Amino acid sequence: MAQSPHFLWRVARQSGAVVSILFVLLIWTLFSALNIVPQAILPSPASVWSATVEMARNGTLALDLRASLSRAVIGFAIGTSLGVLVGLLTGRLVLMQVLLAPALTLLRPIPAIALVPLAIVWFGIGEGSKYFVISYTVFLTVWFNTHHGMQYVPDIYLRASRSLGVSRVREFLTVIIPAAAPYILAGIRLGVALAFLSLVAAELSGASSGIGYRLQEARQYIRTDRMFSLLIILGILGAVTDVIVQRIGQRLVHWQQG
Amino acid sequence: MTQQVTQGHVCIDDLSITFDVRGGSMVALEPTSLELAPGSFTALIGPSGCGKSTLMNAVAGFVPATTGRITIDGTPINGPSDKVGVIFQQYALFPWFTALDNVRFGLKRLKLSKSEEIDRARAAIAEVGLEKHAQKYPQELSGGMKQRVAIARTFAFGPQVMLMDEPFGALDAQTRLVMHDLLLGIWEKHKATVLFVTHDVDEALILTDDIQLMSSGPGRIIKHYPLTEPRPRKLNRDNIHLLETRDEIIALLHPSH
Numbered sequence: 001m002a003q004s005p006h007f008l009w010r011v012a013r014q015s016g017a018v019v020s021i022l023f024v025l026l027i028w029t030l031f032s033a034l035n036i037v038p039q040a041i042l043p044s045p046a047s048v049w050s051a052t053v054e055m056a057r058n059g060t061l062a063l064d065l066r067a068s069l070s071r072a073v074i075g076f077a078i079g080t081s082l083g084v085l086v087g088l089l090t091g092r093l094v095l096m097q098v099l100l101a102p103a104l105t106l107l108r109p110i111p112a113i114a115l116v117p118l119a120i121v122w123f124g125i126g127e128g129s130k131y132f133v134i135s136y137t138v139f140l141t142v143w144f145n146t147h148h149g150m151q152y153v154p155d156i157y158l159r160a161s162r163s164l165g166v167s168r169v170r171e172f173l174t175v176i177i178p179a180a181a182p183y184i185l186a187g188i189r190l191g192v193a194l195a196f197l198s199l200v201a202a203e204l205s206g207a208s209s210g211i212g213y214r215l216q217e218a219r220q221y222i223r224t225d226r227m228f229s230l231l232i233i234l235g236i237l238g239a240v241t242d243v244i245v246q247r248i249g250q251r252l253v254h255w256q257q258g
Numbered sequence: 259m260t261q262q263v264t265q266g267h268v269c270i271d272d273l274s275i276t277f278d279v280r281g282g283s284m285v286a287l288e289p290t291s292l293e294l295a296p297g298s299f300t301a302l303i304g305p306s307g308c309g310k311s312t313l314m315n316a317v318a319g320f321v322p323a324t325t326g327r328i329t330i331d332g333t334p335i336n337g338p339s340d341k342v343g344v345i346f347q348q349y350a351l352f353p354w355f356t357a358l359d360n361v362r363f364g365l366k367r368l369k370l371s372k373s374e375e376i377d378r379a380r381a382a383i384a385e386v387g388l389e390k391h392a393q394k395y396p397q398e399l400s401g402g403m404k405q406r407v408a409i410a411r412t413f414a415f416g417p418q419v420m421l422m423d424e425p426f427g428a429l430d431a432q433t434r435l436v437m438h439d440l441l442l443g444i445w446e447k448h449k450a451t452v453l454f455v456t457h458d459v460d461e462a463l464i465l466t467d468d469i470q471l472m473s474s475g476p477g478r479i480i481k482h483y484p485l486t487e488p489r490p491r492k493l494n495r496d497n498i499h500l501l502e503t504r505d506e507i508i509a510l511l512h513p514s515h
Contacts (some may be wrong), residue, residue: 159320160350162338164415165367174363178354255353255395 043225048232051225060214064230067209068199069237071127075134075202076195080188082135083142087184090143091150092176104143112137112198116205125206133202138191145190149183150176182256185249192245196238263297265331266341266418266451268317270294272326275312286312288478289326292470294419299445299452301462301469305511309477310455314421317453318344330419340367343417343450347424349404351396357407358383358392364411382414383407386440402433406440413448420450426461438464442489459507463500464491471507481510 025045031037032044039047055061089096090104112133119129153176161175177184203212211230218226250256275287287309294300302310315321317328319338328335330342351360361379370378383392386406396404405425412420425441426434442465445452456462462469469483483503493500 156346156348156350157352159318159344160346160352161363162320163318163342163344164364164411165338165340166363167366170366174355175352178352181354253354255397 040222040224043228047225048228051223052229052233055214055226055229060209061233063209064211064214065233067207067213068203068211071130071134071202071210072195072199075131075198076138076191077135078131079135079138079195080142080191083139083187083191084146084184086139087143087146087150087187088177091147091180092172097147101147104140108140108144111201112194113201113204116201119202120205129205130199130202130207133205134195134198137194137198141194142184142187142191145187146180146184149180149187152183153179181253185253189242189245189249192241193238196234196241200234263449263451266294266296267331268292268294268419268451268453269329270313270317270326271328273313273316273323273328274325275309275316275321276324285476287316288476290477290479291326292479294451294453296418296451297449298468299466300454301466302453302455302472303457303459303462303469303507303511304472304477305474306457307477308472308474310472311423312477313472314423314453314455317419318342318421339419341418343412343415343420345405345408345412345420345422345425347427349396349401349408351404351407351411353396356393356395357388357399357410360396360407361411361414364415368415378414379410382410385413385444386410400433401429402437405429405437409441409444413444413450416448418450420445420452422452422454424456425454427456427458434461439490441465459504459511460493463493463504464489469503469507471510473510483507 029045032039032042043051052061055064086096086100086104090101091097115133115136116129119132123129123132157175157179158171161171166174199210200212200215203210204216207213211234215227215230218224218230270290270292272289272291273287274285274289276283276285290313292313302313304310312321316323317330317335319335319342322336330339333339333341335342351357352363355363358376358379361382362375365375365378368375380389380392383389386409388403388406388410391399391403396407399407408425426437429437438461452466454462454466463485467485469485470479471481471483472478473480483506485500485503487497487500491497491500493504495501
């Protein structure tokens with residue numbers, strides 16, 4: 001009897017997100033059952049579920065997921081490759097650092113959504129403007145982390161590699177990049193989160209499919225049940241990709257503990 | 259029995275080192291001259307901040323001379339040299355490489371074929387008694403084992419001069435004794451010129467041919483103790499000279515005692 005609360009506590013701790021999600025669902029269900037707030041403002045979990053099933057049945061869910069995911073993936077890929085590349089350059093070459101680092105730092109506070117009008121003028125309302133907005137956001141974050149990771153390469157690694165007489169190219173590839181890898185991966189992980197954050201902003205630049213577009217459409221019809229469904233899907237997508245990237249990162253940077 | 263060592267002749271000639279610090283400069287090493295005979299084993303001992311690591315870093319080519327010069331076999335040192343290997347107190351092994359790959363990294367300059375490189379790295383790992391741990395990563399090894407890998411990595415490419423910056427400073431006393439035997443064995447086999455920075459007087463007495471004592475503020479060499487006792491040495495009544503030297507060095511290092 002005495003160990004019962006302790007036992008429950010342990011189960012709760014080990015269950016990860018499940019207990020937390022059940023708890024929030026419970027509060028939500030109770031709240032909507034009390035009918036304090038109209039259904040149109042706060043839909044019940046059941047109606048959100050049926051809205052999800054409805055979107056899945058009529059095919060819009062698959063269409064939107066495909067559109068949004070391909071935008072996020074392509075924007076992320078462009079932003080990450082450029083971010084790592086430029087970060088490696090500005091991190092090691094003083095000239096590149098002097099020419100680029102201050103300017104890129106000034107761009108960082110500009111939010112993705114503020115770029116949408118410019119993206120439309122530059123790239124039109126097609127896919128190009130979406131890729132631009134997403135890759136811009138991802139690029140700056142991945143660049144920033146890579147650039148700073150390169151500054152923190154421990155001096156003793158460089159001294160060891162110099163005293164062992166390896167070429168500068170080998171030193172760059174097999175000492176500096178691995179030493180900076182934990183920072184680069186932290187940047188990439190942030191980049192994944194930002195790809196989803198800027199996705200919705202990007203789809204404001206005129207789209208005919210995508211989760212961000214569907215949210216806008218739901219607003220016009222005051223379909224809060226659909227909005228809830230889409231927002232939850234967006235959250236799940238972000239969380240799942242974050243876990244995947246984290247797992248891959250742990251494999252790649254296997255020497256980094258904790 | 260011992261063949262004459264002709265390479266690894268280190269000449270330090272009026273070397274001084276000044277660092278730029280905020281609002282001026284700081285003298286790390288007063289003009290110092292020191293000659294290391296080929297194949298000799300010299301300890302550089304002194305209180306922390308006396309410039310012993312700075313002197314070693316200059317020979318390694320990590321720190322430029324402010325005045326004076328360093329030559330090895332007549333060649334001036336203007337950066338890391340092919341003839342010089344360095345062992346660091348913090349091992350400086352690359353955690354993304356296995357023990358074997360760390361040693362292979364140090365062999366890249368020899369441009370061997372892949373199989374030759376692996377064979378030679380394996381032999382070096384075996385020489386420090388770690389053949390069973392060749393595929394482990396540094397973080398899976400104890401401190402003493404890490405330093406063995408670092409010793410294998412540095413000796414494997416065949417340096418004529420070996421610089422060791424408090425290499426056993428982070429190890430416990432028991433492990434340190436084992437490492438002393440291991441180091442002497444490897445040194446007697448490879449016959450490199452060793453410059454060994456330490457602040458452990460006993461370690462210097464057991465290992466080296468010469469002790470160069472440094473003082474701080476300003477950093478300079480104040481005394482030279484040649485040691486001729488045969489190795490392996492023990493610090494006991496059979497070696498009265500070593501015990502007397504030890505007392506004298508400790509008195510100079512801690513004048514208040």
